[in-house]
Amino acid sequence: xxxxxxxxxxxxxxxxxxxxxxxxxxxxxxxxxxxxxxxxxxxxxxxxxxxxxxxxxxxxxxxxxxxxxxxxxxxxxxxxxxxxxxxxxxxxxxxxxxxxxxxxxxxxxxxxxxxxxxxxxxxxxxxxxxxxxxxxxxxxxxxxxxxxxxxxxxxxxxxxxxxxxxxxxxxxxxxxxxxxxxxxxxxxxxxxxxxxxxxxxxxxxxxxxxxxxxxxxxxxxxxxxxxxxxxxxxxxxxxxxxxxxxxxxxxxxx
Amino acid sequence: xxxxxxxxxxxxxxxxxxxxxxxxxxxxxxxxxxxxxxxxxxxxxxxxxxxxxxxxxxxxxxxxxxxxxxxxxxxxxxxxxxxxxxxxxxxxxxxxxxxxxxxxxxxxxxxxxxxxxxxxxxxxxxxxxxxxxxxxxxxxxxxxxxxxxxxxxxxxxxxxxxxxxxxxxxxxxxxxxxxxxxxxxxxxxxxxxxxxxxxxxxxxxxxxxxxxxxxxxxxxxxxxxxxxxxxxxxxxxxxxxxxxxxxxxxxxxx
Amino acid sequence: xxxxxxxxxxxxxxxxxxxxxxxxxxxxxxxxxxxxxxxxxxxxxxxxxxxxxxxxxxxxxxxxxxxxxxxxxxxxxxxxxxxxxxxxxxxxxxxxxxxxxxxxxxxxxxxxxxxxxxxxxxxxxxxxxxxxxxxxxxxxxxxxxxxxxxxxxxxxxxxxxxxxxxxxxxxxxxxxxxxxxxxxxxxxxxxxxxxxxxxxxxxxxxxxxxxxxxxxxxxxxxxxxxxxxxxxxxxxxxxxxxxxxxxxxxxxxx
Numbered sequence: 054x055x056x057x058x059x060x061x062x063x064x065x066x067x068x069x070x071x072x073x074x075x076x077x078x079x080x081x082x083x084x085x086x087x088x089x090x091x092x093x094x095x096x097x098x099x100x101x102x103x104x105x106x107x108x109x110x111x112x113x114x115x116x117x118x119x120x121x122x123x124x125x126x127x128x129x130x131x132x133x134x135x136x137x138x139x140x141x142x143x144x145x146x147x148x149x150x151x152x153x154x155x156x157x158x159x160x161x162x163x164x165x166x167x168x169x170x171x172x173x174x175x176x177x178x179x180x181x182x183x184x185x186x187x188x189x190x191x192x193x194x195x196x197x198x199x200x201x202x203x204x205x206x207x208x209x210x211x212x213x214x215x216x217x218x219x220x221x222x223x224x225x226x227x228x229x230x231x232x233x234x235x236x237x238x239x240x241x242x243x244x245x246x247x248x249x250x251x252x253x254x255x256x257x258x259x260x261x262x263x264x265x266x267x268x269x270x271x272x273x274x275x276x277x278x279x280x281x282x283x284x285x286x287x288x289x290x291x292x293x294x295x296x297x298x299x300x301x302x303x304x305x306x307x
Numbered sequence: 308x309x310x311x312x313x314x315x316x317x318x319x320x321x322x323x324x325x326x327x328x329x330x331x332x333x334x335x336x337x338x339x340x341x342x343x344x345x346x347x348x349x350x351x352x353x354x355x356x357x358x359x360x361x362x363x364x365x366x367x368x369x370x371x372x373x374x375x376x377x378x379x380x381x382x383x384x385x386x387x388x389x390x391x392x393x394x395x396x397x398x399x400x401x402x403x404x405x406x407x408x409x410x411x412x413x414x415x416x417x418x419x420x421x422x423x424x425x426x427x428x429x430x431x432x433x434x435x436x437x438x439x440x441x442x443x444x445x446x447x448x449x450x451x452x453x454x455x456x457x458x459x460x461x462x463x464x465x466x467x468x469x470x471x472x473x474x475x476x477x478x479x480x481x482x483x484x485x486x487x488x489x490x491x492x493x494x495x496x497x498x499x500x501x502x503x504x505x506x507x508x509x510x511x512x513x514x515x516x517x518x519x520x521x522x523x524x525x526x527x528x529x530x531x532x533x534x535x536x537x538x539x540x541x542x543x544x545x546x547x548x549x550x551x552x553x554x555x556x557x558x559x560x561x
Numbered sequence: 562x563x564x565x566x567x568x569x570x571x572x573x574x575x576x577x578x579x580x581x582x583x584x585x586x587x588x589x590x591x592x593x594x595x596x597x598x599x600x601x602x603x604x605x606x607x608x609x610x611x612x613x614x615x616x617x618x619x620x621x622x623x624x625x626x627x628x629x630x631x632x633x634x635x636x637x638x639x640x641x642x643x644x645x646x647x648x649x650x651x652x653x654x655x656x657x658x659x660x661x662x663x664x665x666x667x668x669x670x671x672x673x674x675x676x677x678x679x680x681x682x683x684x685x686x687x688x689x690x691x692x693x694x695x696x697x698x699x700x701x702x703x704x705x706x707x708x709x710x711x712x713x714x715x716x717x718x719x720x721x722x723x724x725x726x727x728x729x730x731x732x733x734x735x736x737x738x739x740x741x742x743x744x745x746x747x748x749x750x751x752x753x754x755x756x757x758x759x760x761x762x763x764x765x766x767x768x769x770x771x772x773x774x775x776x777x778x779x780x781x782x783x784x785x786x787x788x789x790x791x792x793x794x795x796x797x798x799x800x801x802x803x804x805x806x807x808x809x810x811x812x813x814x815x
Contacts, residue, residue, distance in 0.1 A: 054611070055641050055644070055645060074536060074537070074539060074540055075341060075342060075536060075537070075538060075539030075540065076337075076341075076536075077334065077336075077337025077338055077340060077341045078337060078340065078341070079333050079334075079336075079337045079587050080334065080337050080585065080587075080588065082585075082587075083584075083585025083586060083587045083588050084585055086585060086586065086614070086617065087583060087584075087585045087586070087613065087614065087617055088583060088612075091612070098540070099540060099543040099548055099549040099550075100543050100546070100548025100549060101539045101540070101543055101548075103308070103548065104342075104345070104539055104542055104543065104546075104548070105341065105539075106340070106341065109340065109341055129548065129549060129550055129553070130548070132553070133309050133547070133548060133553070133557065136309070136553075136557060137309060160550055161550040161553045161554075162553075190550040222514075223514070260730075260731070282582060282583060282584075283582070283583070284583060285582060285583030285609045285612055285613075286582055286583065286606070286607060286609070288612055289607040289608050289609055289612065292608070292612075293641070294607055294608025294609075294611065294612070294637065294638070294641060295607040295608060295637060296607075296637055296668055296669040296698040299637070299640070299641070299644075299669045299670075300669075303641065303644060328790060328791070328793060328794055329595060329596060329790060329791070329792060329793030329794065330591075330595075330790075331588065331590075331591020331592055331594060331595045332591060332594060332595070333587050333588075333590075333591045334588065334591050352794070353794060353797040353802055353803040353804075354797050354800070354802025354803060355793045355794070355797060355802075357562075357802065358596075358599070358793055358796055358797065358800075358802070359595065359793075360594070360595065363594065363595055383802065383803060383804055383807070384802070386807070387563050387801070387802060387807070387811065390563070390807075390811060391563060414804055415804040415807045415808075416807075444804040476768075477768070
């Protein structure tokens, strides 16, 4: 590790959240045996948690626990339950399944401030640890920095531990990304300066996005929606073990 | 399942065909254990059937059978046999291997109407169930709707059960897709209205294409060339469990 | 095999080098059981060799050996060691681990001619077989053909057995690729004619690039940075078993 700065788990920043879009059980175990030390969260993407056979889901939760990784269902799953007016059932079912983290979001539905608060507090009352997400999933959608900061601090007051900045699985034409997937540097820095930055998770599925965020905010930025097969590549970036960040984090005096 | 409309297998529409470009045996088993209920066909892409070690192929056939999934070799494999004037051997070999479905296509070779008929009927005589494919693989190639409909009904007369509309593995600059991978809506609707639409399988490898086709034709459209790792994502789309089709198929009165 | 020309391993040309960006152990074994006959080299991408748990790495080396595949750490790993002035330790550690091939490159660091020579010869002295890489990883970087040929022959004199032409994992805006990933045909042919072409490995991660190089230089061109899941597709291309090279290598007189 040329950077000499990478903390081991459990850590409070430099977090990596991987998106599981449908890994088989063997592939899931394989990933954890290989890269478990470099992964802090795994999100079951979209509503796939409800499509995964229960024995597979149960074993994924078990394996994640053994590796000190928090496995949780993606926010869309919550939004479906909310739209069906079944949030109570939703929390109880997740709890029974063995989940201890949940994501509250309104990327597709519309939650008023008070309703969003109520949902986060409800989750906390059910003993969940909470991640929230800020941002709409609609193409071209950008949340103004002041709105984002407002929601950030409200969510924190309500008990959220991490707040995700929406980047979708595609990383294009959404929030901090333009239609080519490029990063809006000013927007990112504005957000970074307005909130508790170590509580933010930046969704950045693509390698150039990961490079851009890490160079901008440092190797301890929290990154989300990392494809499973890129987990080791992202760790290489954090440690200056890939060309893109070789001199940024390698600590060489050249 | 918010859509409350998804049929279980075996089903006659809402079919998902996954392309296997070279899954290892463990990965193949992993996929079926996770998503077997959501997959109807698996195609061994290109000529990979002939490159797969026989014990691996045999076990893939066995596993597919246990999950009620039809495994079959991609059309190019047939076209190679045809170009070598060995279609008889081809059908016998596939039969010996344990395949019960076969794809007849002329994406690369040129088959006259009568020859195409002869091949389909020959396959039927060898007890195969037949999928055909319409469309050329050459860049920019588009089959006129009237030609496509003509071939469709001829293939059906000859005994084909499903007809694939060519989209290649890339989903760009071919048939229903422009050079950016966008869907030609008018062309799709024209085809849809001219034939027995539940007999069509639309090749759409990319997420935005899947979203476009499902929104246009409904959640029961048959989709093909789905990458293995996207099988659960496509099922999420069909059920309104992903943002893109949340309100389309979720059945919410909002 | 319609081409009737594909040599079995060990072979001196028509080599395929796969990039392992972080395969789990089961996935690695799966790949070798499926496609081991079609893979000659596997490169542990970037600095991932140092992030892979030792028991996993040891078993990957063992499995690769059983399949007659050369597993070696990517050049960036060497460059990190060099920048830390620990090349001696580096070679000894790799040797202890059981690696027999090593890659020497200066895609990120700058090596003068003599220093590059010294490193290659040092590796040879430590009993390594050596692959070198020519080209910078910086965006838009193109090495003039005369410089490339000069380095090629110097590396060969120093004992390198294969020389890689840089294409990165992305295959865009680097060396032989333009910003869209298209191949600079003249540049490739110029290189091809100036050196011992069977000693070159062309990094071409994307399918259209593989097609372009194979059509330009023949089915025996050595290809590198092939994603693991594309190994069987590349073999299909070499044998005329995929539409793109059906008539090029199929040997049909049509």
